[in-house]
Amino acid sequence: MRIAVVDESPARGAVIAEGLEASGITDITVLVERHGLVAQIEKLSPDVVLIDLANPRRDELEELFAVSRAISRPIAMFVDQADEKSIEAAIDAGVSAYVVDGMKPERIRSVLDVAIKRFHAFSRLRSELDEARGQLAERKAIDEAKALLMKKRGLDEPGAYAALRKAAMDSGRKIADVADALLTADKLLGEL
Amino acid sequence: MSLITVRLGFLPLVDAALPILAKELGFAEEEGLDLVLVRDMSWATVLDRLLYGHSDAAHLVAPLAIATTLGLGRPAVSLSVPFVLGLNGNAITLRPELAAKVTDVGRSGDIIDIGSRMKALTLESKAAGRKLRLGVVHRYSSHNYMLRYWLSGSGINLSEDVDIVTISPPFAADALAAHEVDGICVGAPWNSVAVERGVGVVIATTSQIWRRGVEKVLAMKTARMDAEPETMNRLLRALYKAGVAFVDPSRLDEITTILSSRKYLDGSSAAIGRVVQDLVLFAQNADPVHVPDFMFQHREAANFPWASQAGWLYSQMVSAGHVTGNAEDYDLAQRVFRPDIYRAALGPLGVPLPGASAKIEGSITNPIGVGTTQGRLILGTDGFFDGSRFDPEAYRKQLENADFAQ
Numbered sequence: 001m002r003i004a005v006v007d008e009s010p011a012r013g014a015v016i017a018e019g020l021e022a023s024g025i026t027d028i029t030v031l032v033e034r035h036g037l038v039a040q041i042e043k044l045s046p047d048v049v050l051i052d053l054a055n056p057r058r059d060e061l062e063e064l065f066a067v068s069r070a071i072s073r074p075i076a077m078f079v080d081q082a083d084e085k086s087i088e089a090a091i092d093a094g095v096s097a098y099v100v101d102g103m104k105p106e107r108i109r110s111v112l113d114v115a116i117k118r119f120h121a122f123s124r125l126r127s128e129l130d131e132a133r134g135q136l137a138e139r140k141a142i143d144e145a146k147a148l149l150m151k152k153r154g155l156d157e158p159g160a161y162a163a164l165r166k167a168a169m170d171s172g173r174k175i176a177d178v179a180d181a182l183l184t185a186d187k188l189l190g191e192l
Numbered sequence: 193m194s195l196i197t198v199r200l201g202f203l204p205l206v207d208a209a210l211p212i213l214a215k216e217l218g219f220a221e222e223e224g225l226d227l228v229l230v231r232d233m234s235w236a237t238v239l240d241r242l243l244y245g246h247s248d249a250a251h252l253v254a255p256l257a258i259a260t261t262l263g264l265g266r267p268a269v270s271l272s273v274p275f276v277l278g279l280n281g282n283a284i285t286l287r288p289e290l291a292a293k294v295t296d297v298g299r300s301g302d303i304i305d306i307g308s309r310m311k312a313l314t315l316e317s318k319a320a321g322r323k324l325r326l327g328v329v330h331r332y333s334s335h336n337y338m339l340r341y342w343l344s345g346s347g348i349n350l351s352e353d354v355d356i357v358t359i360s361p362p363f364a365a366d367a368l369a370a371h372e373v374d375g376i377c378v379g380a381p382w383n384s385v386a387v388e389r390g391v392g393v394v395i396a397t398t399s400q401i402w403r404r405g406v407e408k409v410l411a412m413k414t415a416r417m418d419a420e421p422e423t424m425n426r427l428l429r430a431l432y433k434a435g436v437a438f439v440d441p442s443r444l445d446e447i448t449t450i451l452s453s454r455k456y457l458d459g460s461s462a463a464i465g466r467v468v469q470d471l472v473l474f475a476q477n478a479d480p481v482h483v484p485d486f487m488f489q490h491r492e493a494a495n496f497p498w499a500s501q502a503g504w505l506y507s508q509m510v511s512a513g514h515v516t517g518n519a520e521d522y523d524l525a526q527r528v529f530r531p532d533i534y535r536a537a538l539g540p541l542g543v544p545l546p547g548a549s550a551k552i553e554g555s556i557t558n559p560i561g562v563g564t565t566q567g568r569l570i571l572g573t574d575g576f577f578d579g580s581r582f583d584p585e586a587y588r589k590q591l592e593n594a595d596f597a598q
Binding site: 034053054055056057058059060062063066084087088091092096 | 232233234235237241245329331360
């Protein structure tokens with residue numbers, strides 16, 4: 001079975017490919033490049049194409065598949081009515097699957113299961129990363145704001161932090177937001 | 193009081209304005225709805241979310257609602273269109289050196305004249321060994337059907353003289369620049385993007401092809417609409433009020449700011465502001481030109497889903513070879529549009545409600561009063577560029593006779 005994984009994220013593409021390899025499939029190509037995508041898929045002539053739902057090129061690719069129906073290898077979105085649950089799960093995970101005509105549903109199901117699991121896993125990883133980045137950025141802003149208060153108001157570190165916390169509580173905002181606002185204000189006022 | 197959540201899928205285009213404004217200007221909330229807008233980047237995904245329950249309604253290219261109901265490209269799912277989100281707003285943009293051969297660059301021209309020059313250009317390209325390649329947003333789109341209608345009406349043989357391909361609008365400017373396509377028919381703001389970059393010149397707008405061309409619609413699964421009629425009625429009222437705001441000149445800046453913001457179109461407010469005012473930038477250093485009714489979102493009951501609009505689209509699908517024409521499918525296609533729901537939902541607002549559910553498209557040459565069940569309504573000219581008319585009943589007879597002849 002030849003599988004093409006179309007994903008703008010090389011990291012996620014690799015995660016999917018790895019999952020598929022682990023399930024025994026060896027003929028996997030990950031296509032990341034936007035340029036010449038349609039031509040690449042045409043050349044590959046895959047049995048299955050996995051595309052993330054967010055890819056702006058889905059309409060172009062569906063047109064390719066529609067046209068290929070007229071040629072030798074018809075390929076359509078995995079639409080066996082009995083597998084509506086699978087499609088829902090796939091869309092839930094953010095992936096769409098196109099399958100060449102005549103492929104046995106059982107073979108696709110396992111491919112789709114792997115793709116769905118991997119998409120979800122990647123999604124979780126990305127959220128965790130975003131959260132960690134966010135926390136890091138917040139930490140940095142708070143440290144910079146403290147330093148600013150210490151310099152401009154002659155406070156010590158605990159005093160600076162207490163000032164920030166009070167301002168946050170008084171205005172019903174997060175300490176990190178107050179810190180951001182202070183740094184921004186300082187920058188703007190400093191330019192006067 | 194708790195709000196009812198309605199998830200509405202959309203693509204970042206200027207004609208997603210009514211759903212966006214329904215939310216941002218508070219009309220949805222007034223109607224007791226928490227309108228959650230879900231932005232996607234392809235019609236395939238907007239459609240899939242609608243079909244598989246991720247969204248309750250969608251901003252959709254009209255023909256796709258019909259195609260899906262007929263089972264083209266996906267297993268058949270009955271979709272309903274109780275509200276039209278806008279007419280036209282699309283343009284045909286060519287690479288600058290080609291545009292120079294068919295039009296006075298930077299200006300709006302005579303669509304018939306430009307059409308005959310397009311024919312000459314088409315044959316010239318074909319003779320030189322490289323057929324003109326034109327990109328449209330989707331095979332089941334008004335962009336595709338109106339482009340085809342104009343080209344074939346200008347004497348071009350669509351299957352032999354030209355190649356029409358599907359192109360993703362965000363990449364259209366790049367494709368023009370790289371000569372991957374010679375022209376595009378896409379919606380606002382993507383023509384502006386190409387023109388401002390100097391890689392495209394607008395040669396015509398679809399409003400010149402059909403003055404009242406059906407473009408985007410509000411689509412939902414019929415089963416869903418039947419199950420929650422009151423919720424859908426509220427959505428229609430919110431969208432209608434958004435339309436009233438959209439055409440209010442005093443709200444232009446507010447509207448432009450909202451539409452161009454990062455969570456919606458994330459684009460140039462200058463370009464979007466132009467479009468909202470029916471101003472078209474035809475070429476890079478030209479002055480914007482006012483094109484009447486370029487994008488028509490609200491006046492003259494523009495949101496009323498005329499069954500004849502669906503009928504015309506079906507007739508174009510037949511011409512394109514996307515369906516084999518037959519009377520049953522034609523009826524199915526026309527029934528996708530639901531003027532009855534429009535009347536039921538908007539009646540309480542006291543707005544004009546057309547009495548008829550279909551009309552002869554292209555027949556209005558001067559503004560004319562039309563029959564209503566409520567209010568007064570005057571419709572402006574709605575002509576096709578070639579002066580032809582689409583009579584939905586006559587077309588049906590044509591299909592019946594063809595069926596019979598088989």
